[in-house]
């Protein structure tokens with residue numbers, strides 16, 4: 445069966461009725477990139493850079509980061525590489541840097557909050573990303589955005605990094621595209637405002653589900669409450685997609701749920717532009733796409749929006765998937 449799947453690795457990801465969806469990869473290392481490419485990934489939708497900062501004894505230099513980013517973008521040959529700026533904190537710690545002990549680390553000093561506090565480190569990373577952008581289509585993504593101010597403050601640091609590089613005569617792409625992760629409920633509520641500030645959204649469902657349902661994604665005792673098919677989640681996805689599309693910007697889905705083949709009609713129904721998947725999820729999702737109709741997905745999604753329970757939504761999703769098989 446694996447061989448059967450590999451035979452579609454080179455095929456475009458298009459539905460039966462001709463709607464295409466970019467199937468990009470989530471990676472955290474060059475090794476993961478290899479696996480993604482052999483599964484037919486169309487670029488990288490989420491490069492989790494925190495792994496460059498972990499398992500070592502000091503922050504990586506600009507040059508070290510630049511070399512990794514450049515190697516990735518050169519390997520994907522003309523496809524897009526979305527680099528997420530450091531998302532440290534929460535469940536990810538650094539051996540060489542004392543992060544504060546926190547009661548609620550997922551709600552704490554992490555991601556863009558850390559970067560805006562340590563602008564020196566943030567600028568180093570942005571310079572490395574900008575330098576890599578000279579070698580391919582590189583885009584920047586900020587994690588855990590909860591306000592317009594954070595986007596603007598981050599962009600100020602980016603503008604500074606760019607000005608420095610220009611003054612130093614170091615080549616880089618001008619007007620690099622900047623997007624944000626939508627993974628905090630506040631960002632959903634102001635998605636229309638955020639859409640005016642950025643070039644794309646990428647919905648981080650892992651965190652968005654955790655925060656929307658108030659269910660710690662690491663706590664096994666309540667893992668049955670961690671429910672991607674909760675009607676509240678569907679409504680949030682719709683809010684984000686509508687806000688983005690009204691402003692003419694695309695939406696990616698980069699949380700784990702993007703790899704669930706049963707969820708595919710949700711993305712097709714909402715008109716999502718890109719899924720970013722772990723390597724092993726790419727071909728199963730593509731295989732489903734090839735035998736699914738976007739028009740039928742839209743109808744199914746209408747029905748899903750009338751469901752009051754996650755169980756009903758789930759049942760519709762799995763029935764649809766089986767019927768398409």
Ligand code: PEP
Nearest residue numbers: 627648649650651698699
């Ligand atoms: C997410 O929150 O959905 C996401 C993709 O980011 P991470 O899992 O790295 O928090």
Ligand code: MG
Nearest residue numbers: 627648650651
């Ligand atoms: Mg996240």
